[in-house]
Amino acid sequence: MAVLLHRWGVFAVRRCRTVLTVWLFVVAAIAVLGVTFAGSFDSQSDIPGSAAQSALEEMDHHFGASDRQSAEVVFEAPRGTSFEDPGNAAALRRTLSAAATVPGVTSVSDPVRSQTVTPDGTTAVARIEFSASADQDVAEGDLNALKDTAASSRAAGVDVFFGGDAYKESSPPVGPMEGVGVLVALAVLAITFGSMLSAGMPLLTALVSVAASMTGLMGLSSVLSVSDKAPTLAIMLGLAVGIDYALFIVSRHRAELVQGRSVRDAAVRATATAGSAVTFAGMTVIIALAGLTVAGVPVLTSMGLSAAAAVAVAVVMSLGLLPALLALAGERLRPKPGSRAATRMRDAADPAGKxxxxxxxxxxxxxxxxxxxxxxxxxxxxxxxxxxxxxxxxxxxxxxxxxxxVRQTYDKIADAFGPGTNGPLVVLVTDAPTGTLKTTGQQVAQNLAGAKGIARVSPVDYSSDGAAARIQVTPGTGPRDPQTSELVAALQERVSPLAAHSGSSIAVTGQTAVSIEVSDKLxxxxxxxxxxxxxxxxxxxxxxxxxxxxxxxxxxxxxxxxxxxxxxxxxxxxxxxxxxxxxxxxxxxxxxxxxxxxxxxxxxxxxxxxxxxxxxxxxxxxxxxxxxxxxxxxxxxxxxxxxxxxxxxxxxxxxxxxxxxxxxxxxxxxxxxxxxxxxxxxxxxxxxxxxxxxxxxxxxxxxxxxxxxxxxDVEGRHLEDKEDGRIDSPGTEPVPMTYLHAPK
Structure with missing residues (x-):
């Protein structure tokens, strides 16, 4: 490994301007292509082919499913009143009527007809559907216009809360606080090297590698499924390892300079020795991240491979671009004789030093x-x-x-209707023998009514094609509560004898069941x-x-x-x-x-x-x-x-x-x-x-x-069997190879 990197280092420092030009062209090409063909990141976290996911797809086939963005609007009547009062009911109707006229809105549910009013009539929930698809953001102007429709209800004393997927805030994967982290890293580098030029070099290569990996991810998202959590993880790891790997190479380069080597000799030796360790270290991170694919969960595979790609780009950038930059920087990176940095490096090489x-x-x-x-x-x-x-x-x-x-609406629904309302389960009946679907559906509903941990069981709903029945089950606990996970397993065990007796296929599904299945798999x-x-x-x-x-x-x-x-x-x-x-x-x-x-x-x-x-x-x-x-x-x-x-x-x-x-x-x-x-x-x-x-x-x-x-050979020992690696000063004595520290 060290021998190969030595050869590359010799080429890179001799053709430093050509190498720099090629790298700039490659990074610019990746950025332009990535931005031009950028797709959208995927927010799904299911497992294709799993039991609950397959049942959910079957249910969507028979009952239909919306692939549009939606919002939830929660109405709370003034204290001591309910929506049975004419004034509150009229205010609610005015708001829903106005909501139906908002640009981008395709449907507005009626809380009374959809039975989303609490028994005491104090809270009602309406569902708003937009024309925007599930993988697109609703226009901010449309969301604000929808909020404005609540003015008449609020004037009547009714509290109105807007939430749901449409109101989820989409933010860039990095923000101001991440910039603070970069500044802290720069400060640590400056203290370590005692030179702003030396400190800026690892930061520069890391930022360039992050830009290349992120724009590449943007482009790949148009043809591959990339999780919306992958970019943040990729930036975090790419930035951290990119700075560190370049730090080790620059540190070794300066240590060689302190010992009197020429700029080109120092850059080659640093690339061959510290570069070998960087390659080994980077490969361990890449292998571990790529190993996340064995779990068989698409969202985890996407995150692992995206982060591994970011680390790989950071390694390649440190080994490919940095030697040319070190050569171009020339003598400006050499610590001045008597400086604190030079003294520290000489002390590190001398056992008798401080x-x-x-x-x-x-x-x-x-x-x-x-x-x-x-x-x-x-x-x-x-x-x-x-x-x-x-x-x-x-x-x-x-x-x-x-x-x-989004969270406020979630909490309001949980408080009014119970925590399980935010994560309902569905028991789906399909493949029933001819003429037995309704009987089986009723038997399943009766069987579920006595199950522990269930807050409500909805009436049986039959598909228009007469081939499926579903019963919505509201757990007594929230979607992330361990008891809900236990309930899913208990329900599946409870309906299995009915499935065997009736000859039907009965499965527990719904988005909550799919999430629990993914969590169990992980x-x-x-x-x-x-x-x-x-x-x-x-x-x-x-x-x-x-x-x-x-x-x-x-x-x-x-x-x-x-x-x-x-x-x-x-x-x-x-x-x-x-x-x-x-x-x-x-x-x-x-x-x-x-x-x-x-x-x-x-x-x-x-x-x-x-x-x-x-x-x-x-x-x-x-x-x-x-x-x-x-x-x-x-x-x-x-x-x-x-x-x-x-x-x-x-x-x-x-x-x-x-x-x-x-x-x-x-x-x-x-x-x-x-x-x-x-x-x-x-x-x-x-x-x-x-x-x-x-x-x-x-x-x-x-x-x-x-x-x-x-x-x-992560230490470059095999270089000792070859020439000592000089490309500028063949007349000097060989210097023993060391690792990440000054030669002795």
Whole structure:
């Protein structure tokens, strides 16, 4: 890997202007094509071919289904009155009559005829349908005009609330708070490098890669189904890893410059060595994200592949564009002699130099390793305890912020008609023997009437073609309540004997049942995916470090980090701890796809820090054969850049915590906490302590595994067997290869 990247680095720095021109042309072409052929993102979260989804499609075939945008209007009569009062009833009728004349409105339901008035007559709900299709936004002017029709009702003292899908706010995947995260990242880079030019380079390449990946996604959405949650996740990961990967390469380039190499030599060496590690780290993230496809859930597949593509673009941009930019920047990136940056780099390369804060911390850890191992393990295990209470469900309007019209309408309907009204179930009867459909439908309705957990059972509704019957069931609990999920399973078990006896097909369906089915599928995929991730981490790290102990230790630390991440989102997003302080708009079950995505992303990022830090320690061990000194020496070389990378990622992820999408917020929180814990508690504390305890055995691999596993050469060792890589200064002495730190 390092040899191939070395060859590319030589070409890129020699033809830097050509490479830059080609890259600009490619990115511009992607942007133009993506914007020109942009499609719309998909908000569906079903599983094609699943039992509930198939029954829902069958029901739509027999009864018909609207594919148009709709809104719900809730009317509340003044206190002490009802809509049986002539004045209130007249005000309601005037509003509905005016609503029917609003441009874009195709139908307005009558609450009395549709039986959407509470028994006491104090609350009524009307459904408004628009001409806009379900995947389009209703014109803002039409929505405002519809709201204006409530003036006559409000004048009569009636409260009116507008909600439903049509009033869901569509916002861009990034906003001002994400910009704050970028500024924090720039500040960390500036402090790390001591140079605004050096700090701006990783940020520039990351932003260019995000622009390319996002416009590409926009274009692909016209031919492929791309989840509407995919862009935010792709931007979040693409920005974080894009900055970090470029940071490692620029850091290595400047370290080579401090040692006196020419600009071109330094850029080539940085591309070959740090670039190898970036490639390995990026591949782990991409493989983990692409592995989300095994769950068989389209929305998860879309999110995983979109994020993997964004990470791939960030890796390619760091390796392809950055060497040319380093060559073009020339001597301006070389730290000035005597500057703070130059002094820090020389100290990192000199064992007698002043140790960094990270090296001093690790020195204290390895002096009492058992204390560090026990303290960190117990502390992280305690923080992970809330994860045992994790509850999963797909997000709905009840997950929206309480300040939105959609959430307010949702809550009003739940208060007036019961929480199950927002998530009704349907029992569908089809394929009944000739002449038995009505009898079977009545039997099903009678059977459901006595079921526990049901608030209401509607009369049997028969399709116009006489081939299907449906009974709407209103649960006593809300759509995201675990008891509703139990009710779906109980109803299916309850109607199965009737299906067998009557010879009919009887299924529990409806959008709530489909969501529960998707949630169960995702929950069931979590453990198998975890086993795959753990097994993959063991193999990759064994191949990278030629060690058996290091992969086991790294995997144990990764599981602790994941546990703390899950525990945090349970405590904050499910239990409500610090929810107001962190801006979490609503609490309740966690979106079902959150844990598996967090696990996939954290796996890749944890392997990043493991590679960047432990490779430096391994190289010190190979040079000195002193286990204790190699741990401290490796930290001297890589600790500062790993710390900066972790802080940047935490800043980027934390900025997305204030995202408009309540399904993305738990992911951002989990990743921010996970990276913070993994980088500082695991990689900079637990890992050095364990390595110092293991001594020489930490760097051993059984012979049969050593022969079987491929040599990934993430440190660029094979370059030592070739020329030392200079393209400008062939007369100087070879300098030993190192990883992410200055040559010695």
């Amino acid at each position: 140790p960094s804060m990270g090296a001093r911390w690790v020195g204290a850890v390895v002096r009492r390793p058992w204390r560090a191992v026990i303290t960190v393990t117990l502390a992280l295990a305690a923080l992970a305890l809330p994860a045992t209470q994790l509850q999963l469900a797909l997000s709905d309007d009840g997950s929206e912020p309480t300040s939105t019209a 929950s069931g995929a979590l453990l198998p995916f975890a086993l795959v991730v753990v097994g993959l981490s063991l193999l990759l790290l064994m191949a990278a470090f030629r060690s058996l102990a290091i992969p086991i230790k790294a995997t144990f630390g990764f599981l602790l980090s994941v546990g703390v991440s899950f525990g945090t989102i349970v405590a904050v997003c499910q239990w409500g701890w610090l929810a107001g302080t962190l801006g979490v708009p609503s609490t309740g079950p966690i979106a079902s796809f959150v844990p598996i995505i967090v696990m996939a992303v954290l796996f890749g990022l944890a392997m990043d820090y493991e590679v960047f830090l432990v490779s430096a320690m391994r190289e010190e061990y190979v040079r000195t054969r002193r286990p204790y000194a190699s741990v401290i020496g490796g930290t001297r070389h890589a600790g500062r850049v790993v710390t900066a990378a972790a802080l940047i990622m935490v800043a980027v992820f934390a900025s997305f915590l204030f995202s408009h999408d309540p399904a993305i917020m738990p992911i951002a929180l989990a990743l921010a906490v996970g990276v913070l814990v993994d980088a500082f508690a695991v990689r900079l504390t637990l890992v050095p302590a364990v390595l110092s305890l293991l001594g020489h055995s930490a760097w051993k691999l059984p012979r049969f595994l050593d022969r079987w596993l491929p040599d990934l």
